[in-house]
Amino acid sequence: MSICKPLAAALFVGFAFGSAAYAANTPGLGKPVTESDIKAWDITVLPDGTGLPPGSGTAEQGAKLFVAKGCNQCHGDGAKGGRANMLIGSPSLTEPGISANKTIANFWGQPTTLFDYIRRAMPWPTPETLSNDEVYALCAYLFAGNNLIPKDEVMDAQTLPKIKMPNRHNFIIKFPDRI
Amino acid sequence: MNRRKGSGYTPPFEQVAGNGLLHRRALLGGGLMLAGAVSSGASLTSADAEPLTIPEWTLEPGEVTPVLQTPSPYEKNVVRILSNPKGDPRTQHARAPLQMLNGTITPNPLHFTILHSGIPDIDPAQHRFIIHGMVRQALEYTVDDLLRYPMVTRKHFVECGGNSAPMFSDVPIQATVQQIHGLSSCAEWTGVPVSTILDEAGIDPRAKWMVAEGADSLLVSRSCPLKKGYEDAMIALYQNGERLMPGNGYPMRLLLPGYEGNMNTKFLRRLYITDQPAMTFYETRNYSPLLPDGKAYRFYFINEVKSFITQPSFGSTLKKPGYYEISGLAYSGTGRIERVRVTADGGKSWADAALEGPISPKAFTRFVMPWRWDGQPAVISSRAWDDSGEVQPLRADFVAVRGQTKRPVTNSNAFPNNHYNSLTAWGIESSGEIKHVYM
Numbered sequence: 001m002s003i004c005k006p007l008a009a010a011l012f013v014g015f016a017f018g019s020a021a022y023a024a025n026t027p028g029l030g031k032p033v034t035e036s037d038i039k040a041w042d043i044t045v046l047p048d049g050t051g052l053p054p055g056s057g058t059a060e061q062g063a064k065l066f067v068a069k070g071c072n073q074c075h076g077d078g079a080k081g082g083r084a085n086m087l088i089g090s091p092s093l094t095e096p097g098i099s100a101n102k103t104i105a106n107f108w109g110q111p112t113t114l115f116d117y118i119r120r121a122m123p124w125p126t127p128e129t130l131s132n133d134e135v136y137a138l139c140a141y142l143f144a145g146n147n148l149i150p151k152d153e154v155m156d157a158q159t160l161p162k163i164k165m166p167n168r169h170n171f172i173i174k175f176p177d178r179i
Numbered sequence: 180m181n182r183r184k185g186s187g188y189t190p191p192f193e194q195v196a197g198n199g200l201l202h203r204r205a206l207l208g209g210g211l212m213l214a215g216a217v218s219s220g221a222s223l224t225s226a227d228a229e230p231l232t233i234p235e236w237t238l239e240p241g242e243v244t245p246v247l248q249t250p251s252p253y254e255k256n257v258v259r260i261l262s263n264p265k266g267d268p269r270t271q272h273a274r275a276p277l278q279m280l281n282g283t284i285t286p287n288p289l290h291f292t293i294l295h296s297g298i299p300d301i302d303p304a305q306h307r308f309i310i311h312g313m314v315r316q317a318l319e320y321t322v323d324d325l326l327r328y329p330m331v332t333r334k335h336f337v338e339c340g341g342n343s344a345p346m347f348s349d350v351p352i353q354a355t356v357q358q359i360h361g362l363s364s365c366a367e368w369t370g371v372p373v374s375t376i377l378d379e380a381g382i383d384p385r386a387k388w389m390v391a392e393g394a395d396s397l398l399v400s401r402s403c404p405l406k407k408g409y410e411d412a413m414i415a416l417y418q419n420g421e422r423l424m425p426g427n428g429y430p431m432r433l434l435l436p437g438y439e440g441n442m443n444t445k446f447l448r449r450l451y452i453t454d455q456p457a458m459t460f461y462e463t464r465n466y467s468p469l470l471p472d473g474k475a476y477r478f479y480f481i482n483e484v485k486s487f488i489t490q491p492s493f494g495s496t497l498k499k500p501g502y503y504e505i506s507g508l509a510y511s512g513t514g515r516i517e518r519v520r521v522t523a524d525g526g527k528s529w530a531d532a533a534l535e536g537p538i539s540p541k542a543f544t545r546f547v548m549p550w551r552w553d554g555q556p557a558v559i560s561s562r563a564w565d566d567s568g569e570v571q572p573l574r575a576d577f578v579a580v581r582g583q584t585k586r587p588v589t590n591s592n593a594f595p596n597n598h599y600n601s602l603t604a605w606g607i608e609s610s611g612e613i614k615h616v617y618m
Contacts (some may be wrong), residue, residue, distance in 0.1 A: 012260065027328055030310070030318030038309055038317065044390055044400065044457050074268060083269065098347065098582040099595035100473075102464050107475070110458045117460040123396040124268045126297070128398075152321040163320050165349055171467065171477040178480055179404045 045116040049161035052115065055132035056156035059149075062141025065134055069123050079145060084124075088145035093167075105146035109171055113173035114139050136160070191343050196530035198523035198557050202531040205549035207352070259289060260357055262592040270295045272592065273426070274361025277508065278489045283535075283543035285475025286363035291364065292340055292426035297397045299446055303430040306394065308414070312452035315381025322349075322416075322430045325356070330372040331413060331438070335540040338363035338482045339467050340439030341597040347567070347581075348595065349587035351615040355494040358478045358591035359615075360487050364541035365510070368434050368508065369417035373408040373450075382452055386414065390451040390459070391433050391444035401442045402456035403435060407480075411436050411541075414447060436541040438480045439598070441466055468597050471582035479598050484511035484571050486519055486546070487603040497611035500554035505532070509544045511565035516544040518564040523550060525558035525604070525618045526573075535602035538568075558618050560604035574617055577601035 032120075035042065039179070045051040066072055066079065076082035080089055081101075088106035100106075104114060119135045120125050140155040148163055173179070180509075193202040250257065257279045262272035275291040285291075303322045311317035339362035345352045346359060373389075382405065388406050392400040403412070415434040416422065423429040428445030435443050441461050456462065456478075467475045484507035491497060505523075509516045515538050520529040532546035546561065563571045584595050604618035 026379055028379060029327060030320050030376070030379055031316045031322040033309065033311070033319045035311070035317065037319075038311055041309065041392075042311070042451075043398070044392070044451050044453075044459075046453060046455055048378070048455065049460050083267070093469060097585040098469050098471055099584050099588075100469055101594075102467075102469065102475075107467075108463050109477075110463065113458050113460055113463045116400075116457065120400065121296075121460070127396050162304075170472075170474045172474055174476040174479040175481060178406060179478065 005092075030159060043116070043120055045112045047112050047161070049111040049112065049157060052112070052157035052160060053132045054157065055136050056154050057133050057135070057137025057140050058154055059137075059140040059144035059151055060137070061133075062137035062144075065137055066141055069130070069136070070125075070133075071123060074124060079142060086104075087142050090146065092167075103146075104142060105148065107167050107168065109165055109168045111139075111148075111160055111165060113141065115160060195530040196524070197523065198555075199551040199553055200505075200521060200523050200528075200530045200550040201328040201551060203531075203547075203549065205502075206533055206547060225455055233528050257289070259291070259360065263516045266297060266546055268296075271297065272362065274357050276357045276363050277361055277363070278356035278492050278494065280428075281405055281506070281545070283365055283508070283545050284419060285366060285428075285543075287366070287421065287424050290364040290366060290418070290424060290427055291337075291339070292424075293440065294395070294426060295399055299395045300425075301394060301430060301446060304608035306430050306446075306448070308431060308448055310376055310450045310452065312390075312450075313383035313386035313454060314452050315383075318376075319378050320376075325414060325416060325431065326373050328375060328546055330369050330371055330416070332367060332369040332417075333411075333413070334365065334367045334539045335434065335436040336363060336365040336482075336541065336543050337434070337440050337443055338510075338512075339597075340441055340479065340482065341594045342440075342482075343485070343599040343603075344565070344594040344597055345591050346601065347583050349583045349585065350587035351617050352591060353493065353615055354591040355486060356489050356492050357604075362440070363432045363510075366418050367420065368413065368415040369420075370413040370431070370434060373412035373414060373433070376414065376450070377405070377408055377452075380452070386452045388453045388456050390453055390457045391442075391447060391452070392449040393428075393444045393446040395446050399441075399444065399461065400443060400457065400459040401462055402453075402459065403433075403442055403480075404440070405452070407435055407438065408523050435480075437482060439466060439482055442480065465594075466597065468486045468581070470580075476598075480512075482510075482512040482602045483598070484513065484516075484563050484565045484569045485509070485600040486516075486561045486571060486606060488521075488559055488561050491559070491607070491613055492605050493613050493615050495613060495614070497552060497607060499611070500552050503550050503552055505506040505548040505550050505559060505561075507532075507546050509534075509561070509563040510542060511567075511569060512561065513569050514567040515540040516546075516563055517566045519544075519546040519561055519599075521548040521559065521561050522545070523557050523559050526560065529562070554609060556609055557607040558604050558616060559607065560602050560618060562602055572601050574601045578596075612618050 014170035074084035260272040342362035433444040488507040531547040535545040556571040
């Protein structure tokens with residue numbers, strides 16, 4: 001792999017020159033920006049852990065936050081589900097048939113999805129207000145509650161992407177030729 | 180039926196399939212009126228007709244012209260159905276009244292919408308769109324910037340991946356086209372090809388995905404293969420000639436023709452170019468359909484070929500035997516509708532419907548079939564083919580792979596599963612009442 005890297009870089013440079021020539025035929029009104037300019041929006045977390053920020057949290061902290069931040073008002077006490085999705089629990093995926101309840105523990109394929117979604121979308125009334133430590137703590141609470149990590153395991157940028165989701169091998173790519 | 184055989188006379192009601200399906204010649208008018216009169220046995224005489232009177236609206240000048248037209252108050256029932264009219268903290272669906280519309284364009288106020296956390300109030304002057312990640316140069320655009328770009332205009336349907344979900348029920352739900360299939364609409368979209376923006380940013384050849392993100396409060400995000408970005412994706416700014424409706428993504432949205440609605444990111448603010456999919460919440464959970472054995476499909480991008488009869492359909496009643504036009508919609512995420520066949524005898528015999536052109540790829544296509552109902556029970560249905568060779572699956576074949584619920588679905592707002600594209604059948608009873616049936 002390391003031998004390939006310089007080659008790939010060289011190809012990229014070559015491509016970039018070609019692209020610049022092509023782009024001359026388009027309006028080119030986009031303003032060049034740096035990664036630091038867009039930091040506030042650069043929130044996507046990829047399955048390999050890319051994008052996970054510094055910080056950490058534990059299940060114990062997360063359990064308190066789950067109530068303090070009002071998560072339980074929609075997701076129920078103990079995250080067992082309410083008017084919003086069940087977050088702790090692993091019902092059968094086959095017994096109720098094709099309309100089974102797809103939960104973090106019984107369905108999700110990647111642990112990073114949880115951090116990404118809580119950070120971008122929750123809490124419902126006040127999204128994007130949680131600190132990174134708080135998001136890690138809530139993830140720890142939900143992963144521990146689902147017995148996917150030990151109760152005392154600290155969640156951070158190194159530990160979180162390593163969690164093995166039980167259902168990760170049960171997906172079939174529907175249209176592989178489209179990717 | 181063979182009367183006047185050999186006389187050189189062509190009966191206006193030439194039957195092309197069982198239970199009264201007629202040759203499309205009947206659509207052209209001409210002998211139709213005569214035939215209809217013969218069929219129904221009606222004999223209008225001057226004794227039946229009432230003398231015309233002078234309507235009051237002809238006796239005074241009309242209303243002042245408004246700056247923005249709204250439909251006639253007599254059409255007040257032609258509205259969307261809301262799943263969450265009070266805006267409780269959950270998704271809001273608005274289903275389009277497809278059985279009350281005709282043609283192939285969904286008027287903007289009636290276009291279906293799904294908002295996961297309401298409609299954001301976005302000031303177009305402050306909205307920004309960025310492209311970054313595995314690019315030569317990250318770029319930021321204003322709405323005004325993009326409005327200066329060369330644009331394309333194309334007619335495309337957008338359909339929720341969960342449209343028609345009540346059809347997964349083991350027992351047919353008694354519901355209208357709007358309730359069952361109303362999360363689908365078609366518009367003429369105008370916007371900037373995504374490929375233009377990809378070229379300006381300069382994509383790293385190792386990149387394979389673009390992760391799109393909206394400016395709503397959930398920052399709804401989906402991963403889409405770059406392949407689609409180069410193929411026919413656009414950043415849509417106009418919908419049927421006017422700027423996007425707020426619920427359809429104002430001031431700009433990603434349009435991925437033929438791909439499930441949720442991927443067509445509304446309020447588009449970011450394209451993040453990567454070598455891997457992000458596995459966001461929506462692609463991880465909602466839009467990975469579960470199969471009967473507990474496995475699930477992932478990246479079910481395409482809304483596959485589908486058709487359904489919009490008239491006559493559940494909710495309407497046939498008043499008396501005679502001539503009716505069967506009319507419906509067909510569309511496919513993999514191409515142009517090439518053929519639609521219709522049955523009136525529950526699938527025993529089929530005949531080609533007439534397709535109203537010009538037919539655009541990945542767009543609503545209107546099909547029509549003249550029909551003479553004899554007053555006996557009938558089951559009408561449609562089946563579509565597209566030019567890529569895809570065909571709408573029969574229900575038995577579809578259910579064999581995808582399964583159905585173990586208990587009847589009675590709530591038409593429920594999503595027991597998604598990506599249903601099998602047939603829809605309507606059972607006409609001798610009373611003229613119409614039921615939803617499986618065949």
